[in-house]
Amino acid sequence: MKILIVDDSKAMRMIVMRHLRQAGYEDAEFAEAANGIEALAAVAEHDPDLILCDWNMPEMDGHTFLVQLRSSGSQVPFGFVTSESTPDMQATARSAGALFLIAKPFTVETFRETLNSAGVS
C-alpha cells in the first residue's frame, strides 16, 4: 500500500508515519509532500492508494489540493489530518470528497479506528 503524507511540517509527517505503522500499516510505502503543489506532483509520480493531508499549508492548502485532485478525475481515498476540526470544516472536507478528518492531537487508536471505519486497508 502506498500512502502519501502531505504536511508542511517535517515533524508532523514523521509523526503521522509512525502512528500509521503502529496502527497496522507497517508494510506501507510512504511518500511525502510539503504542500498541495508538491502533492499533485507526488500523486502523478507515486500513484498512492491513500492520501493523508494537512489543511493549512503555504503555497497550496489541503482543501484546494483535494478540489484539484478530484477535478483531475482521481478518486484516491483522501483524509485530512489537521489541527482544526470545526463542524464547518468537516462539512467542507466531505463535500470536497474527503472520507474523514482526523484532528490533531491524535492517537494510534484514532488512526486505526478512522481508517477501518473508512474502509481503508
Added chain:
Amino acid sequence: MTAVLGISQWRDSMLEATDEVAQSSLMLDAVTVREAPSPLPRDLPGSYIPLVGEDYNYEFGLAAKWEHCEYLAKTLLFMDPGDEISDDDIADAMNELANMVGGGVKKRMAEIDTTLKLGLPAFFNGTVHPTAEQEHVCVIATAGEAEIYLIALKHKAPL
C-alpha cells in the same frame, strides 16, 4: 472590562489545549500552571501563531528556554535525550506544537466566535514584548521537564 474578560477566556482555552497536546502528543502528565513574571525573561525563543476574527486578531505563543524547546521537540519526535537534533527540526517541532495548541484554542472558542481563522506558525528567537497598546496574558505551564511560557496578546480594541 469586556476585553479583559475576553483575553482571560482565551487564556483558559490555551491552557486546556496545551494540556491536551501535552498528554496526547507528548505523552506527558497533565501540565501544572503558575503565573509568569513580569517583565518576561529576555531570552525565550518560541513559536507564534495568529488566530484572526472579523474585527480583531490574537497571537498565541509557546516560548521556552532553548534547552526546553529542544526537550519538547525531541519528545514530540520520539527521540532520546542524547540524540542530535538540528535547529530547524526544533523550530519545526515547536511550530507544530503551536499549530496543535492553536487548533485546540480555535475549537474551544468556535462556540463563541465562528469566524475565527487560524494562520501559520512562525518561530522566533527572543522574547515577544507587548507594548502599552496590547493586552497580553502569560502563564508558565510545566510539561515534563519543560517550562513553557504560554503567551496570548492582542491589540486593544478601539474606543
